Amino acid sequence: MKKTLLVIWLAFFCLxxxxxxxxxxFDSPQMEADYKQLVEELxxxxxxxxxxxxxxxxxxxxxxxxxxxxxxxGKTKQQVIDFMVARYGEFVLYRPRFETSTYLLWLGPFxxxxxxxxxVVRRMRASARPADVDAATLAEARQLLESDESxx
Amino acid sequence: xxxxxxxxxxxVLMVGLLAYGLRLDPKRVPSPLIxxxxxxxxxxxxxxxxxxxxxxxxxxxxxxxxxxxxxCVSCRAEHPVIMSLARQNLVPVVGLNxxxxxxxAARWLDQFGNPYATSVVDADGRVGIDWGVYxxxxxxxVGADGRIKYKHIGPVTQESLNEKVLPVIRELLG
Numbered sequence: 001m002k003k004t005l006l007v008i009w010l011a012f013f014c015l016x017x018x019x020x021x022x023x024x025x026f027d028s029p030q031m032e033a034d035y036k037q038l039v040e041e042l043x044x045x046x047x048x049x050x051x052x053x054x055x056x057x058x059x060x061x062x063x064x065x066x067x068x069x070x071x072x073x074g075k076t077k078q079q080v081i082d083f084m085v086a087r088y089g090e091f092v093l094y095r096p097r098f099e100t101s102t103y104l105l106w107l108g109p110f111x112x113x114x115x116x117x118x119x120v121v122r123r124m125r126a127s128a129r130p131a132d133v134d135a136a137t138l139a140e141a142r143q144l145l146e147s148d149e150s151x152x
Numbered sequence: 153x154x155x156x157x158x159x160x161x162x163x164v165l166m167v168g169l170l171a172y173g174l175r176l177d178p179k180r181v182p183s184p185l186i187x188x189x190x191x192x193x194x195x196x197x198x199x200x201x202x203x204x205x206x207x208x209x210x211x212x213x214x215x216x217x218x219x220x221x222x223x224c225v226s227c228r229a230e231h232p233v234i235m236s237l238a239r240q241n242l243v244p245v246v247g248l249n250x251x252x253x254x255x256x257a258a259r260w261l262d263q264f265g266n267p268y269a270t271s272v273v274d275a276d277g278r279v280g281i282d283w284g285v286y287x288x289x290x291x292x293x294v295g296a297d298g299r300i301k302y303k304h305i306g307p308v309t310q311e312s313l314n315e316k317v318l319p320v321i322r323e324l325l326g
Binding site (some may be wrong): 045046048058059062063066085086087088089090091 | 178179181182183184185251276277281282283284286287
């Protein structure tokens with residue numbers, strides 16, 4: 001019993017060790033905001049479904065540092081993004097650029113919406129339109145109806 | 153019957169696309185550096201830290217940059233292949249010792265053999281970033297014009313050496 005209690009008591013100390021937190025000193029709140037946005041939007045190439053901010057990979061740490069250094073040197077956000085794309089390709093961007101190769105990616109959903117809307121409108125029109133019936137058939141139908149009524 | 157044709161066509165199209173997607177390897181990110189000038193570096197050599205090697209020293213010839221580290225398990229798997237490439241004496245193979253301890257790196261070469269004409273030390277990985285390295289090992293083929301012609305990500309196997317790396321080198325050598 002004592003042993004069990006001891007184990008339970010010790011278990012409280014098995015907290016997950018916190019990941020190393022980097023402390024960067026920013027010159028201005030704007031720079032800090034830029035840094036945060038960049039590390040959120042740039043992909044870590046080692047663990048490909050994480051951004052630089054969320055990845056504990058060695059390379060991600062280096063690239064965070066690189067991002068910080070570049071901002072510290074007065075580079076703009078766009079310059080940092082261009083730097084990363086020049087080395088690792090468009091793949092690093094979580095927010096792909098709007099250019100020829102990505103038109104379909106950006107506009108595809110709207111294109112699909114238009115196609116669906118057109119199809120729906122056409123279908124609704126088709127069912128709303130009265131059926132084309134020629135005069136002879138109409139006359140025959142009227143006759144049938146009348147003969148039906150006369151029977152009753 | 154006709155009403156099934158459109159859903160069936162859409163289904164077949166989707167299966168085709170998904171089958172194609174499954175065959176792609178998401179780990180292989182095409183390098184934007186292909187056909188671009190090789191990023192310049194001047195780094196101390198592993199053998200003698202007072203001696204430096206720069207990309208300018210390699211200008212005018214076809215050469216290979218192989219990124220390696222003693223802590224990298226796949227590099228050990230790749231090592232015999234790089235040895236056999238170096239033995240063919242086609243082009244100089246330069247090692248980029250990436251984020252490694254010089255002592256460990258030297259010991260690694262002593263133990264397994266040294267295929268490199270020379271190895272340069274990229275202790276903080278700064279040159280690695282310029283070359284777009286995101287996983288060791290990586291292998292670059294640089295042409296005589298100083299441009300990167302080919303990049304192999306991950307360990308070079310005997311097959312990829314024979315089927316991709318060597319043909320590119322032979323073509324560049326003319």
